[in-house]
Amino acid sequence: MAKVLLEMKNITKTFPGVKALDNVNLKVEEGEIHALVGENGAGKSTLMNVLSGIYPYGTYEGDIVYNGEVCKFSTIKDSEEKGIVIIHQELALVPYMSIGENMFLGNERGKSGAIDWNETYGEADKYLKMVGLSESSRVLVKDIGTGKQQLVEIAKALAKHAKLLILDEPTSSLNETDSKALLDLLLKFKKEGMTSIIISHKLNEVAYVADKITVIRDGATIETLDKHTTEISEDRIIQGMVGRELTDRFPKRHGVKIGDVNMEVKNWTVHHPLYPERKVCDDVSIKVRKGEVVGISGLMGAGRTELAMSIFGQSYGTNISGQLYLAGKEVHLKTVRQAIKNKLAYVTEDRKGNGLVLSNPIKVNTTLANLDSISPHMIIDKDKEYQVAEEYRGKLKTKCPTVEQNVGNLSGGNQQKVLLAKWMFADPDVLILDEPTRGIDVGAKYEIYCIINDLVAAGKSVIMISSELPEVLGMSDRIYIMNEGKIAGELSAEEATQEKIMSIIVTSGKGA
Amino acid sequence: MEKTNVSTILRKYTMIIALVLVVIFFSITTQGKILFPQNINNLISQNAYVFVLATGMLLCILTGGNIDLSVGSVVCFAGAIGAVMMDKGVNMWAAVLTMLIIGLLVGVWQGFWIAYVKVPPFIATLAGMYAFRGLSNVVLQGLTVSIKSEAFIRVFGGGADCYVPDLFGGENFNMTCMIAGCIAVVILVAMQLKSRINNKSRGYETAPLGSTLVKLAVIGAVILWVSYKLSSYKGIPTALIWILLVLLIYGYTTTKTRMGRYLYAVGGNEKATRLSGINTKRVYFFAYVNMGILAALAGILTIARLTSSQPTYGQGYEMDAIGACFIGGASAYGGVGTVPGVVIGAVLMGVINQGMSIMGIDANYQKVVKGLVLLAAVTFDVLSKREKK
Numbered sequence: 066m067a068k069v070l071l072e073m074k075n076i077t078k079t080f081p082g083v084k085a086l087d088n089v090n091l092k093v094e095e096g097e098i099h100a101l102v103g104e105n106g107a108g109k110s111t112l113m114n115v116l117s118g119i120y121p122y123g124t125y126e127g128d129i130v131y132n133g134e135v136c137k138f139s140t141i142k143d144s145e146e147k148g149i150v151i152i153h154q155e156l157a158l159v160p161y162m163s164i165g166e167n168m169f170l171g172n173e174r175g176k177s178g179a180i181d182w183n184e185t186y187g188e189a190d191k192y193l194k195m196v197g198l199s200e201s202s203r204v205l206v207k208d209i210g211t212g213k214q215q216l217v218e219i220a221k222a223l224a225k226h227a228k229l230l231i232l233d234e235p236t237s238s239l240n241e242t243d244s245k246a247l248l249d250l251l252l253k254f255k256k257e258g259m260t261s262i263i264i265s266h267k268l269n270e271v272a273y274v275a276d277k278i279t280v281i282r283d284g285a286t287i288e289t290l291d292k293h294t295t296e297i298s299e300d301r302i303i304q305g306m307v308g309r310e311l312t313d314r315f316p317k318r319h320g321v322k323i324g325d326v327n328m329e330v331k332n333w334t335v336h337h338p339l340y341p342e343r344k345v346c347d348d349v350s351i352k353v354r355k356g357e358v359v360g361i362s363g364l365m366g367a368g369r370t371e372l373a374m375s376i377f378g379q380s381y382g383t384n385i386s387g388q389l390y391l392a393g394k395e396v397h398l399k400t401v402r403q404a405i406k407n408k409l410a411y412v413t414e415d416r417k418g419n420g421l422v423l424s425n426p427i428k429v430n431t432t433l434a435n436l437d438s439i440s441p442h443m444i445i446d447k448d449k450e451y452q453v454a455e456e457y458r459g460k461l462k463t464k465c466p467t468v469e470q471n472v473g474n475l476s477g478g479n480q481q482k483v484l485l486a487k488w489m490f491a492d493p494d495v496l497i498l499d500e501p502t503r504g505i506d507v508g509a510k511y512e513i514y515c516i517i518n519d520l521v522a523a524g525k526s527v528i529m530i531s532s533e534l535p536e537v538l539g540m541s542d543r544i545y546i547m548n549e550g551k552i553a554g555e556l557s558a559e560e561a562t563q564e565k566i567m568s569i570i571v572t573s574g575k576g577a
Numbered sequence: 578m579e580k581t582n583v584s585t586i587l588r589k590y591t592m593i594i595a596l597v598l599v600v601i602f603f604s605i606t607t608q609g610k611i612l613f614p615q616n617i618n619n620l621i622s623q624n625a626y627v628f629v630l631a632t633g634m635l636l637c638i639l640t641g642g643n644i645d646l647s648v649g650s651v652v653c654f655a656g657a658i659g660a661v662m663m664d665k666g667v668n669m670w671a672a673v674l675t676m677l678i679i680g681l682l683v684g685v686w687q688g689f690w691i692a693y694v695k696v697p698p699f700i701a702t703l704a705g706m707y708a709f710r711g712l713s714n715v716v717l718q719g720l721t722v723s724i725k726s727e728a729f730i731r732v733f734g735g736g737a738d739c740y741v742p743d744l745f746g747g748e749n750f751n752m753t754c755m756i757a758g759c760i761a762v763v764i765l766v767a768m769q770l771k772s773r774i775n776n777k778s779r780g781y782e783t784a785p786l787g788s789t790l791v792k793l794a795v796i797g798a799v800i801l802w803v804s805y806k807l808s809s810y811k812g813i814p815t816a817l818i819w820i821l822l823v824l825l826i827y828g829y830t831t832t833k834t835r836m837g838r839y840l841y842a843v844g845g846n847e848k849a850t851r852l853s854g855i856n857t858k859r860v861y862f863f864a865y866v867n868m869g870i871l872a873a874l875a876g877i878l879t880i881a882r883l884t885s886s887q888p889t890y891g892q893g894y895e896m897d898a899i900g901a902c903f904i905g906g907a908s909a910y911g912g913v914g915t916v917p918g919v920v921i922g923a924v925l926m927g928v929i930n931q932g933m934s935i936m937g938i939d940a941n942y943q944k945v946v947k948g949l950v951l952l953a954a955v956t957f958d959v960l961s962k963r964e965k966k
Contacts, residue, residue, distance in 0.1 A: 380851070418846075418848060421846065421849055423845065424841075425842065433849075443836070445838060448779060
């Protein structure tokens, strides 16, 4: 048995009114990859914040034993000195600084206040090589993609002489190839003796990379699964996370009749708003029928969101050309308002950034896209607004004390439901859902799927953009695969498999 | 449970509690002089411009913490044009209308740069601050133009004889004012009860009866008390009518209309608002056009109160307005703030000013205190929000 590097004993952390962690125990052995899984709000991030000193010693109960000694961290610096480095879900890089500057931010190389740039960039390049990046460390962070930025974060951690690397949802904004590369990097580090803790929602990745998996539910440790002693499957993990067996992750649709074509896009070409010579969508033609769920699969940056937003009242892109037909008639939608009027809705992938007004209550968010219908003569009918918000809260089973609650105080899953409610209230015929279940837990995902089924059962059309292949496969009647701005292929639900989709992406990439 | 209740109440009514404490403090230090009818009256008349400007500023701040630095200069500019016109014998209503149109045009000018060209509001209005100050000087040719129209002064002013005439001709007590106060209270109670009964009958959530009653009782008592004080002096100052008009219109606009909703939404999340099919440029434009008109109204009130127009009028007014908004709980990031909050903020600033003046504190030190109060108010706001997380 390997040496225990870290042991967290009976950690209890209370926030005013909530017990976020209740006697949590975690044991991590040297040189292993330990995954921490659990639903949103289960307490994973809180636990890691306790470990890294963000919640200082004294604000929690219990002991952290690291390398055989009890640690009392009061700042992040303390934990970093011991080699515990945490990489947060939201990247903490300054876009207008170079990779090298970012890597040594707060940890500058040089003497007595003066920065030694040669040493900075030399060192930085060394660490970049370790994570397999060929970029020069003088490149600005804004000029590299998210996948590479994530690697820079890891290089930054290495530069701090990390012995225990904590990654909070490292692949949440990465596509499949970048995710795979990142996970393989972790496996490589493992061979070199690095210990990692990874927090992830993506169970297939966890199953791929982790030696042990600790499941946290409602602030308590449920179990630790060991890859070497038990068979670890996704279903097995889910069972621990939700406390019951999810026999079916995707609800079945029964007897939904697929009708006429509801929306059709022909020869749709969109150019990048800043670099007009670059085509973001190139001659795309897709259609969706009444009662149909159409999935759009593809890698990050394939142009899926851009396609959706350019259709939705030209809210993205320049020099947009092509035809758009709604219910058989050609329409020209120049503004979002026209798009909404023509019964089109786009539910953004970025609910906090582009979707919701977090400082406003649920009822205000629910009605924002269709305020006209409840405000005759410019005056808002508050009774009606309340009724509408209540109606959708009931329909979508949004968990909240009242609809007066600010959306910012809700969990991710419930925020997503409010966002859906907002667009359902706009009464569209065609809904484009962009990553509708990103960052929400398994239970809430299931409920979102049920809502999608209800929508198509009511004769609406749904286009679902998703990076999670199981979800696309489980929910769609038909799947388009997009790559580099083009439709690379189309598969029916029956013939589609993960392997087929990936192979279409890979071969189309080579052809181009 | 009891403890969390107290702290939430404290947090919610911080500024009201602060106001009460400040009033008590000055009552003691001025031996009650601050509560003399005349001083209550002055508090309203002297600060009329603050209420009007702060209400306009609130709309700008709501759109994302955007401020308008030019309002002081616009107050002066609009006032200067009106004063010169009346000096040349133009009818006062024509002059008033012109001033409001000037305000509107100034708003259109600045709104255009801010909303459609995307010049940062700080810069666009800083430019306006210089430009309109300069133009005021040009219009007045560097001189003081006095206002002779008695009617103008009486309708808009807060000076010596600018009061709503007493219908009952009372000697020492203005009955009209007291009755107006009583009517206001009755309307307030009736409206509250009506909405409560409505909500109950439809099964909506209603605030606990006790807290509603306490709130009503406190607000009613304040209205009656102020009416009593004013009645004991000369009655309702005409400036108060304009203040109330502005507050009512904008209180309604911000809470009940589509445009009001858009202001909060844009400040809360501009991208989400745009993707909800709302023309966000128009929202910014509206906020600044509106600010221009209110600045002109403040200009009218200012020259009427001071019965003249000078190139230095309105200096620092923008800061009073911004201060009142932030003290009144508006968020420096936008999306949060209310008209009643602004009223509290403006009154608090006014009381502090007046209290110190009565105590005979040097004007320079008054500025120091005002600055510290603003800092304290916003610091408290920031800290109380941090606690919640």
